[in-house]
Amino acid sequence: DTGVSQNPRHKITKRGQNVTFRCDPISEHNRLYWYRQTLGQGPEFLTYFQNEAQLEKSRLLSDRFSAERPKGSFSTLEIQRTEQGDSAMYLCASSLSTGLYTEAFFGQGTRLTVV
Amino acid sequence: GEDVEQSLFLSVREGDSSVINCTYTDSSSTYLYWYKQEPGAGLQLLTYIFSNMDMKQDQRLTVLLNKKDKHLSLRIADTQTGDSAIYFCAEEAAGNKLTFGGGTRVLVKP
Numbered sequence: 080d081t082g083v084s085q086n087p088r089h090k091i092t093k094r095g096q097n098v099t100f101r102c103d104p105i106s107e108h109n110r111l112y113w114y115r116q117t118l119g120q121g122p123e124f125l126t127y128f129q130n131e132a133q134l135e136k137s138r139l140l141s142d143r144f145s146a147e148r149p150k151g152s153f154s155t156l157e158i159q160r161t162e163q164g165d166s167a168m169y170l171c172a173s174s175l176s177t178g179l180y181t182e183a184f185f186g187q188g189t190r191l192t193v194v
Numbered sequence: 195g196e197d198v199e200q201s202l203f204l205s206v207r208e209g210d211s212s213v214i215n216c217t218y219t220d221s222s223s224t225y226l227y228w229y230k231q232e233p234g235a236g237l238q239l240l241t242y243i244f245s246n247m248d249m250k251q252d253q254r255l256t257v258l259l260n261k262k263d264k265h266l267s268l269r270i271a272d273t274q275t276g277d278s279a280i281y282f283c284a285e286e287a288a289g290n291k292l293t294f295g296g297g298t299r300v301l302v303k304p
Binding site for chain 2: 083110112114119120121122123124127129134135170172174176180181182183184185186187188
């Protein structure tokens with residue numbers, strides 16, 4: 080396993096278009112997280128899954144955003160009707176929740192530019 | 195709401211020690227973390243500290259935690275040019291989700 084994989088690495092889209100990003104977590108990890116990072120800021124939590132269940136969504140996640148993890152493995156994040164303010168790096172992380180300390184491993188991110 | 199704060203920038207000479215400071219807000223955080231981000235790369239976990247500890251040392255890295263003041267610091271001894279990066283502190287909430295600070299850009303000068 081080579082770690083958390085995100086695709087695509089870069090996406091340029093026109094305002095109003097829909098985009099979808101994919102995250103493949105480390106295979107045995109049951110938790111998967113999405114974060115958004117804008118230029119000069121730290122990552123901000125968007126949502127997370129435990130297996131296929133979406134357990135929490137940030138208020139940052141507007142109705143135009145939807146995330147799925149259909150079989151508890153890979154996850155997709157879709158943004159509908161993109162706006163320029165959606166331009167950011169979208170980071171995915173995964174971890175194995177054991178009730179003790181767990182390390183979250185981050186992917187390299189998908190950089191979205193909305194023009 | 196939660197707010198984790200860090201100074202924006204630190205310049206240090208190669209071989210000197212770097213100290214990066216962070217204040218956090220959630221006193222119930224079980225773990226606090228330091229991540230490193232280099233250009234074009236993802237976030238790399240450097241170290242973490244359990245909330246009932248006040249110090250943790252890991253090779254060149256020393257983490258100090260003052261729970262009373264909600265203050266966390268990262269000291270890098272013998273700073274190298276490869277340490278130039280953005281450093282984020284983060285506190286952990288329920289579900290292991292992380293709240294990050296805005297990052298401290300560290301520039302190491304030869």
